[in-house]
Amino acid sequence: MTEALIVRGLNKTFAKPAVTDLDLTVHAGELYALLGPNGAGKTTTLRMVAGLTQPDKGEVSIFGVDARKDPAAAKALLAWAPDEAMIYDKLTPLEYLEFVAGLWNVEPKAAKTRAEELLATLGLISEARRRCEGFSRGMKQKVALAGALIHDPKLLILDEPLTGLDAAAARLVKDMLQARVDAGGTVILTTHILEVAERMADRIGIIAGGRLLAEGTLEELRNRAGEASGRTLEDVFLQLTSDASSEGARA
Amino acid sequence: MSLPFKPASTPWLLAHELRLAWRGVWSKRASRGVGSLIAFAILGGMMLIGGIAAGLGLRGHQIPVIPLSVAISDLVLAVIMTLMLSTTLAASADALYERGDLDLLFSSPLTPRKVLFVRALAMAVNAGLFFMVPAVLLVTPSIVLGHPAWAGLFVLLAAASLAASGVGLLLAMALFALIGPRRTRTVAQVMAALIGAAFFLASQYRNLMGRQASETLFARVAKEASHGAFKPPPFADIPLRAALGQPLPLLIVAAIGLGLFLFAAQTLGRRFADAAAATAGAETRKAAKGPTRAFAAGAFQATVRKELRLVARDAALLSQVLLRVLYMLPLAFVLARNAAHMPAWALAGPAAAVTFLAGQVAGSLAWITISAEDTPDLLAISPTPIGVLNRAKLTAALVPVALLLAIPIAVMAWFAPLAAFWAALGAGLAAWSAGLINVWRQKPGKRADFRRRRGGSVLTALAETMITLLIGVATGLAVAGLLAWAPLPLIVAGALMMALRRTDEQIAQALRAASV
Numbered sequence: 001m002t003e004a005l006i007v008r009g010l011n012k013t014f015a016k017p018a019v020t021d022l023d024l025t026v027h028a029g030e031l032y033a034l035l036g037p038n039g040a041g042k043t044t045t046l047r048m049v050a051g052l053t054q055p056d057k058g059e060v061s062i063f064g065v066d067a068r069k070d071p072a073a074a075k076a077l078l079a080w081a082p083d084e085a086m087i088y089d090k091l092t093p094l095e096y097l098e099f100v101a102g103l104w105n106v107e108p109k110a111a112k113t114r115a116e117e118l119l120a121t122l123g124l125i126s127e128a129r130r131r132c133e134g135f136s137r138g139m140k141q142k143v144a145l146a147g148a149l150i151h152d153p154k155l156l157i158l159d160e161p162l163t164g165l166d167a168a169a170a171r172l173v174k175d176m177l178q179a180r181v182d183a184g185g186t187v188i189l190t191t192h193i194l195e196v197a198e199r200m201a202d203r204i205g206i207i208a209g210g211r212l213l214a215e216g217t218l219e220e221l222r223n224r225a226g227e228a229s230g231r232t233l234e235d236v237f238l239q240l241t242s243d244a245s246s247e248g249a250r251a
Numbered sequence: 252m253s254l255p256f257k258p259a260s261t262p263w264l265l266a267h268e269l270r271l272a273w274r275g276v277w278s279k280r281a282s283r284g285v286g287s288l289i290a291f292a293i294l295g296g297m298m299l300i301g302g303i304a305a306g307l308g309l310r311g312h313q314i315p316v317i318p319l320s321v322a323i324s325d326l327v328l329a330v331i332m333t334l335m336l337s338t339t340l341a342a343s344a345d346a347l348y349e350r351g352d353l354d355l356l357f358s359s360p361l362t363p364r365k366v367l368f369v370r371a372l373a374m375a376v377n378a379g380l381f382f383m384v385p386a387v388l389l390v391t392p393s394i395v396l397g398h399p400a401w402a403g404l405f406v407l408l409a410a411a412s413l414a415a416s417g418v419g420l421l422l423a424m425a426l427f428a429l430i431g432p433r434r435t436r437t438v439a440q441v442m443a444a445l446i447g448a449a450f451f452l453a454s455q456y457r458n459l460m461g462r463q464a465s466e467t468l469f470a471r472v473a474k475e476a477s478h479g480a481f482k483p484p485p486f487a488d489i490p491l492r493a494a495l496g497q498p499l500p501l502l503i504v505a506a507i508g509l510g511l512f513l514f515a516a517q518t519l520g521r522r523f524a525d526a527a528a529a530t531a532g533a534e535t536r537k538a539a540k541g542p543t544r545a546f547a548a549g550a551f552q553a554t555v556r557k558e559l560r561l562v563a564r565d566a567a568l569l570s571q572v573l574l575r576v577l578y579m580l581p582l583a584f585v586l587a588r589n590a591a592h593m594p595a596w597a598l599a600g601p602a603a604a605v606t607f608l609a610g611q612v613a614g615s616l617a618w619i620t621i622s623a624e625d626t627p628d629l630l631a632i633s634p635t636p637i638g639v640l641n642r643a644k645l646t647a648a649l650v651p652v653a654l655l656l657a658i659p660i661a662v663m664a665w666f667a668p669l670a671a672f673w674a675a676l677g678a679g680l681a682a683w684s685a686g687l688i689n690v691w692r693q694k695p696g697k698r699a700d701f702r703r704r705r706g707g708s709v710l711t712a713l714a715e716t717m718i719t720l721l722i723g724v725a726t727g728l729a730v731a732g733l734l735a736w737a738p739l740p741l742i743v744a745g746a747l748m749m750a751l752r753r754t755d756e757q758i759a760q761a762l763r764a765a766s767v
């Protein structure tokens with residue numbers, strides 16, 4: 001099986017350790033959900049994978065490309081969409097997508113067609129030439145998502161992609177992500193909405209205190225937590241993270 | 252720490268505003284290090300020494316109320332009022348759009364009138380302090396050394412800032428009623444910049460209009476006043492008399508200042524709340540019409556296009572750049588006009604000044620395009636090398652400067668081609684150098700911090716100024732025909748540039764360090 005992402009021995013310390021000896025493997029064509037309480041190290045991990053934060057130690061490989069040795073080649077394969085939309089208020093969605101497509105060197109004609117398709121799919125085509133400054137948070141999130149998809153990345157990394165979206169928009173985004181995975185794409189996302197991970201994720205990683213506590217399918221996680229089948233991901237998550245915090249307290 | 256006033260009272264709300272303002276100023280100063288505080292202390296000390304010297308010199312002397320002193324005091328007050336008005340107009344427009352705590356205040360049981368009153372008072376304090384602090388340092392020694400009545404100057408300044416705050420609010424609300432919420436902010440910001448520059452332009456009308464208007468505004472008034480030809484209109488002596496502490500004029504200026512302020516604050520209270528509510532979502536513009544442009548090809552072109560769009564659409568930024576450009580205008584006029592009938596050496600000074608200002612404008616724009624990036628993470632995640640992005644951003648900063656310089660240089664080239672060549676070369680070099688410094692020494696910041704960017708890195712700003720000044724000198728020497736001397740300042744500028752230079756890797760490292 002091709003691995004979309006391999007992380008080995010990843011470490012990052014700010015004032016205190018944020019990520020410690022993290023190993024992670026995401027297979028190509030799967031939707032991987034990274035879960036954890038606030039401050040667990042999810043965003044720091046993803047930022048290191050995306051090349052936004054330099055790890056103190058460790059290796060990151062994206063589709064076989066060493067992200068630390070050849071960051072440009074690795075970045076060409078992925079897209080990153082954080083919880084706060086990275087857009088310019090004074091640009092229109094179409095202008096924003098033109099800029100992002102330029103950054104990833106997408107052929108202009110193809111980029112324009114794809115931009116219009118994406119905006120249509122996301123219900124933003126009527127707003128395509130209006131500046132983003134008056135947009136709601138949900139609309140800005142959708143523009144940012146279109147930006148992440150404009151160069152058709154092999155690996156899509158999303159940090160809390162459903163934050164600020166209404167029910168209809170959240171459903172639309174979930175459907176788009178599912179369609180992407182069905183078409184062979186790879187998606188890694190963090191979320192606090194455990195039902196999303198439970199329903200959509202092929203595999204789930206649970207992180208706390210900068211360490212990966214458990215990883216696997218929902219069934220594997222249930223077994224690991226000693227929970228009976230039929231228990232929800234929320235039960236499993238709370239069981240695993242509370243075990244970790246009590247171990248941490250004892251240590 | 253709780254505030255020592257009855258909650259929800261006007262003094263309580265004012266104390267809250269002032270506490271926030273003080274903490275904001277203090278945290279900015281502290282973040283810029285001890286050097287900034289020492290620089291302010293030295294400046295204050297120098298002013299105080301100057302004030303003591305003036306106090307000793309003026310001991311036993313009185314300022315006569317004659318046409319000349321009246322004309323000077325009125326002109327100075329007019330300049331101060333104009334600058335205060337430019338501050339309060341921009342602040343009034345901003346106050347309508349700053350949603351931060353406005354929604355909280357208007358959703359509370361406080362009356363809109365009280366909220367506006369306190370906001371307006373805070374604006375007056377802000378506008379007044381800029382002049383009050385130097386005035387206290389310069390005039391207090393004279394007050395102590397035998398002129399206690401001169402404390403009237405402080406009342407005059409307070410009245411002026413109150414009046415400016417009231418007029419600023421009235422103007423902003425009038426704009427709001429006339430042109431609507433979407434354009435008010437833009438127009439107010441541009442107007443504020445123009446008002447601020449108005450006196451500079453007025454003082455330069457000789458350069459703008461030509462030699463036949465042979466006196467500057469200030470020189471003309473002073474000359475006529477000293478010859479007794481100038482008769483000040485009735486009541487023109489009131490500001491001077493108030494500053495000198497005469498009771499009736501003091502009462503009059505205080506009443507005018509306070510009256511304007513209270514009138515604006517009391518009458519606009521409800522309207523201000525309604526206008527502020529109407530600004531929510533007012534930034535929404537109509538969608539553009541017509542066929543869409545083809546997408547840019549590649550990262551360089553896409554980045555240049557994006558930066559030019561952002562620069563052109565940022566009204567606050569444009570007004571600030573416009574201000575710098577306004578200072579270039581008289582010099583450009585001198586260059587173009589003198590080129591027709593003056594020898595080349597007479598163009599040396601203006602050519603040097605245009606070169607220097609071209610560097611300054613380019614530096615400002617380069618800071619905006621390079622350091623004030625709204626989505627640094629988007630660029631960092633892209634596979635485009637940082638060098639390509641920096642070159643594109645530098646290009647975007649230089650394009651407007653080139654456009655600005657094109658007309659005066661073209662006119663000059665018609666009459667004095669060689670001088671035009673040196674001026675174009677010098678201005679281009681200064682702009683490019685200032686841009687490069689901003690690439691090498693980029694320091695991520697917000698567009699809103701544009702006005703305070705010089706505070707970011709004092710040494711870099713100083714080096715940028717020095718280098719553009721040296722290139723200006725070299726340009727002046729070349730235009731004057733002293734070509735052999737021109738390399739000297741260029742060598743010094745080149746050495747300074749080499750000292751500031753950073754590789755792409757070093758820039759990336761510095762940015763990473765700054766983002767941690």
